[in-house]
Amino acid sequence: MTAGSGIMHQEMPTGNAKGQMHGFQLWANLPAALKMTAPRYQDV
Numbered sequence: 715m716t717a718g719s720g721i722m723h724q725e726m727p728t729g730n731a732k733g734q735m736h737g738f739q740l741w742a743n744l745p746a747a748l749k750m751t752a753p754r755y756q757d758v
Contacts, residue, residue, distance in 0.1 A: 718744070718751035 729735040744751070 716744070716751065716754050718748070718753045720753060
């Protein structure tokens with residue numbers, strides 16, 4: 715996901731019976747020239 719000029723993002727992960735959750739997120743700061751780019755999603 716590229717937030718760009720603004721996407722509201724919220725997630726509520728759920729774990730297994732032991733309370734374990736699997737996954738990761740990587741957040742990167744956009745260069746100043748791209749801060750107001752159009753928001754978009756990309757599946758990986």
